[in-house]
Amino acid sequence: MIPVEHYLAFSLVLFVIGAAGALMRRNPIMILMSIAVMLTAANVNLIAFSRLWGTVHGQLFSLFIMADAAMETALGLGILVVCMRSRGARDSAESEFSKW
Amino acid sequence: MAGSRLLFDFFAAIAAASALAMVTRRNIFPGAVFLLATLLATGGIVLQLQAEYAFAAQLLLFVGGIVLLFVLAVMLLIPDALHQPARFNWRMFASSALVLVVAIEILAFFWARHDAMLWPSVAAMPTNNTGAMGDVLFRDDFPAFEFASISLLATIVGVVMLAKRRTE
Amino acid sequence: MLLERVTLALKSYARALLTENPGRFLPGLASIARVASGIVAFAALWFGPAIRLANLNAGLIFIFATSFLGICGVLARDFSVHSGSLAGIARNAMRLASFQVAAALALISGVVLAGSLSVSHIVTAQLGQGAWFVFLAPLGFLLYLASSIAGIDSVARPSAGRELDVEASRAESVEKFRWPFGSLGTSIHLLIGAGLAITVFGGGWLRPFASYHDHFAGTSVELLDALPPLAMAATAAYCFWLASSEADSGRKQLMNVSSGVCAVLFAILTGVLFAPPAALSAVHGAFWFVAKMAAYIFGFLWLRAHMPHFRFGRPIRAAWNFLIPLSAINLICVACALVAREQWNWSPAGSIFLATGIVVAIGIWLGLRDISEVQTYDLDADGRQQTTL
Numbered sequence: 001m002i003p004v005e006h007y008l009a010f011s012l013v014l015f016v017i018g019a020a021g022a023l024m025r026r027n028p029i030m031i032l033m034s035i036a037v038m039l040t041a042a043n044v045n046l047i048a049f050s051r052l053w054g055t056v057h058g059q060l061f062s063l064f065i066m067a068d069a070a071m072e073t074a075l076g077l078g079i080l081v082v083c084m085r086s087r088g089a090r091d092s093a094e095s096e097f098s099k100w
Numbered sequence: 101m102a103g104s105r106l107l108f109d110f111f112a113a114i115a116a117a118s119a120l121a122m123v124t125r126r127n128i129f130p131g132a133v134f135l136l137a138t139l140l141a142t143g144g145i146v147l148q149l150q151a152e153y154a155f156a157a158q159l160l161l162f163v164g165g166i167v168l169l170f171v172l173a174v175m176l177l178i179p180d181a182l183h184q185p186a187r188f189n190w191r192m193f194a195s196s197a198l199v200l201v202v203a204i205e206i207l208a209f210f211w212a213r214h215d216a217m218l219w220p221s222v223a224a225m226p227t228n229n230t231g232a233m234g235d236v237l238f239r240d241d242f243p244a245f246e247f248a249s250i251s252l253l254a255t256i257v258g259v260v261m262l263a264k265r266r267t268e
Numbered sequence: 269m270l271l272e273r274v275t276l277a278l279k280s281y282a283r284a285l286l287t288e289n290p291g292r293f294l295p296g297l298a299s300i301a302r303v304a305s306g307i308v309a310f311a312a313l314w315f316g317p318a319i320r321l322a323n324l325n326a327g328l329i330f331i332f333a334t335s336f337l338g339i340c341g342v343l344a345r346d347f348s349v350h351s352g353s354l355a356g357i358a359r360n361a362m363r364l365a366s367f368q369v370a371a372a373l374a375l376i377s378g379v380v381l382a383g384s385l386s387v388s389h390i391v392t393a394q395l396g397q398g399a400w401f402v403f404l405a406p407l408g409f410l411l412y413l414a415s416s417i418a419g420i421d422s423v424a425r426p427s428a429g430r431e432l433d434v435e436a437s438r439a440e441s442v443e444k445f446r447w448p449f450g451s452l453g454t455s456i457h458l459l460i461g462a463g464l465a466i467t468v469f470g471g472g473w474l475r476p477f478a479s480y481h482d483h484f485a486g487t488s489v490e491l492l493d494a495l496p497p498l499a500m501a502a503t504a505a506y507c508f509w510l511a512s513s514e515a516d517s518g519r520k521q522l523m524n525v526s527s528g529v530c531a532v533l534f535a536i537l538t539g540v541l542f543a544p545p546a547a548l549s550a551v552h553g554a555f556w557f558v559a560k561m562a563a564y565i566f567g568f569l570w571l572r573a574h575m576p577h578f579r580f581g582r583p584i585r586a587a588w589n590f591l592i593p594l595s596a597i598n599l600i601c602v603a604c605a606l607v608a609r610e611q612w613n614w615s616p617a618g619s620i621f622l623a624t625g626i627v628v629a630i631g632i633w634l635g636l637r638d639i640s641e642v643q644t645y646d647l648d649a650d651g652r653q654q655t656t657l
Contacts, residue, residue: 002104002105002108002148005210006108006112007145007149008210009207009210010112010115010116010145012203012206012207013116013203014115014116014119014138014142015203016199016200016203017116017119017120017123018119018123019196019199020123020196020199020200021119021122021123023195023196023199024123024193024196025123027128029128029131029170029173029174029177030123030128030131032170033122033131033132033135033170034122034123036135036139036162036166037119037122037135037138040138040139040142040158040162041142043142043146043154043158044142044145044146047146047149047151047154048149050149050151051149051150051151051225054224054225054226055236056225056226056229056232056233056236057236059151059153059154059229059233060233060236060237060241062151062154063153063154063157063233064244064248066157066158066161066162067161067248067252068248068251069161069162069166070161070162070165070166070169071251071252071255073165073166073169073170074169074255074256074259075255075258075259075262077169077170077173078258078259078262078263079262080173080177081173081176081177081262081263082262082263084177136340152324152325152326152330153325153326153329153385155326155330156324156326156327156329156330156333157326157329159329159330159333159334159336159337160329160332160333160336163333163336163337163340164333164336164337164339164365165336167340168336168339168340168343168361168365171340171343171361172343172358172361172362175343175347175354175357175358176354176355176358227325228325228384229325229326230325230326230384230385230386231384
């Protein structure tokens with residue numbers, strides 16, 4: 001039986017990596033991906049605790065987090081597409097993303 | 101059981117390595133592939149926690165939805181978003197170092213207070229996972245379900261309106 | 269636990285990409301991804317009452333989710349082969365995803381009748397209700413069939429070629445025989461789709477008329493259980509007869525070998541008839557499952573070869589304007605029929621006919637509404653990105 005702390009430590013590691021990615025990267029798509037990794041880490045945390053207590057509330061909440069992650073990814077990418085389109089689609093990468 | 105320990109180590113190592121690889125890639129397309137690997141490995145860990153519906157939903161939503169969205173976005177924005185110049189912004193580097201410091205503090209907290217924390221013994225999970233989740237979802241947390249549906253609908257409509265090309 | 273080992277294999281394939289230049293490994297990785305996702309899905313499928321790899325409580329969603337992994341493989345393969353027309357690749361992936369959504373909705377209308385997502389519970393529910401779900405939710409099955417036919421990816425299909433390479437598709441639109449499978453991944457996903465359809469709609473491993481027990485005189489062998497051995501014997505005899513009239517020695521050998529295999533199967537199936545019921549139901553269950561899958565695949569390929577190209581202009585528009593609303597309305601009507609059957613005590617036939625009638629009427633209305641904007645071929649070389657919805 002794997003103690004719960006190991007799952008918590010794993011979710012912490014994943015969260016830290018995602019947070020570092022979200023802070024370090026300047027490309028908005030990379031930032032969105034790192035945010036998805038952070039949300040996955042939160043999911044693992046929730047499900048580990050739900051396993052500890054023997055209920056399904058944690059898993060249910062993780063389901064809502066997944067739906068929310070999908071929503072925010074879709075919105076973020078949609079906004080990104082609109083920005084790319086309005087700024088002129090074929091510029092170089094530097095001028096586009098150095099302002100974020 | 102040693103097998104489940106090995107499995108957890110394997111999946112955790114793959115997830116952490118893929119996440120690390122994802123945030124350090126210069127091109128986005130390998131980043132998307134490593135995101136896929138991270139989410140799949142995390143799905144394996146979720147399955148090990150006997151959360152079968154959450155595992156299937158992770159595959160369906162995260163991998164089938166989010167990774168697909170990312171790959172499509174990466175492919176459609178390739179001339180603009182693929183290559184990044186490799187220069188470091190020291191402000192961001194410092195903030196990520198701060199995150200690391202906080203993480204090490206929390207881990208040290210766990211390590212030092214390990215014996216003092218009394219975790220209750222692990223309870224047994226209900227056998228019909230989907231049924232139990234359905235019970236909780238539709239009886240106890242029903243407003244949350246409704247709100248999630250409405251916000252999903254709002255998101256879909258919003259993204260479609262956002263991405264519609266204005267006819268000139 | 270075995271399921272985790274299979275997912276482990278899938279993970280090791282995803283790790284193979286460790287280079288900055290994805291071009292070298294991408295075609296192999298893409299095909300591996302498609303094949304692996306298809307094979308992993310087989311882990312949760314039940315071939316018989318006890319023949320399975322994993323007993324997942326949410327098994328149906330898992331099988332369905334792995335086909336989405338296949339779409340990622342399709343993206344990678346198209347990206348490595350046709351890296352020029354990115355919009356066409358994206359549109360192809362969107363087509364696959366849209367038809368998967370329609371297929372999911374149609375599948376759920378069958379699952380609603382079972383009340384569980386577990387594969388074994390769905391089949392035992394069909395046993396308990398005395399009818400396969402194809403008779404209780406016929407439109408669900410038809411919609412699932414239609415969505416699967418439109419949503420399977422095959423390089424040989426001209427409409428996929430139209431998306432990617434316009435001139436070549438114009439030249440190849442002449443009707444000639446094509447091997448219907450684009451690749452191994454496509455065929456495995458075809459098998460998975462067939463397995464899903466048979467499990468949810470076709471009764472899984474159940475014998476036709478599974479609750480009808482009529483025995484041979486004096487023995488405990490049931491009448492309908494003699495069908496599999498008879499079928500195998502007939503197939504063996506037919507293959508042997510074909511072998512004797514075959515001129516080519518290679519095909520003669522093939523026919524002889526297949527008749528031998530059928531004879532062996534005949535022996536197994538007959539021997540199992542006198543075995544304990546567990547073994548009998550397991551072996552015959554596997555036979556019925558595979559036979560039903562073969563019948564479904566035959567119908568699938570036949571329909572796909574004979575169906576006209578999509579008349580609604582772009583296939584994605586057909587999916588989102590017609591198939592998905594119809595599948596959703598079918599789901600609602602099947603659920604209402606279920607409520608009517610159980611709580612208001614309507615007769616099963618009456619509620620099913622009413623639900624089917626409503627959905628057929630709405631379907632006809634939807635189809636007639638879109639028939640005015642029929643386009644047959646769109647020949648504009650579409651490099652620009654238009655709204656693909």
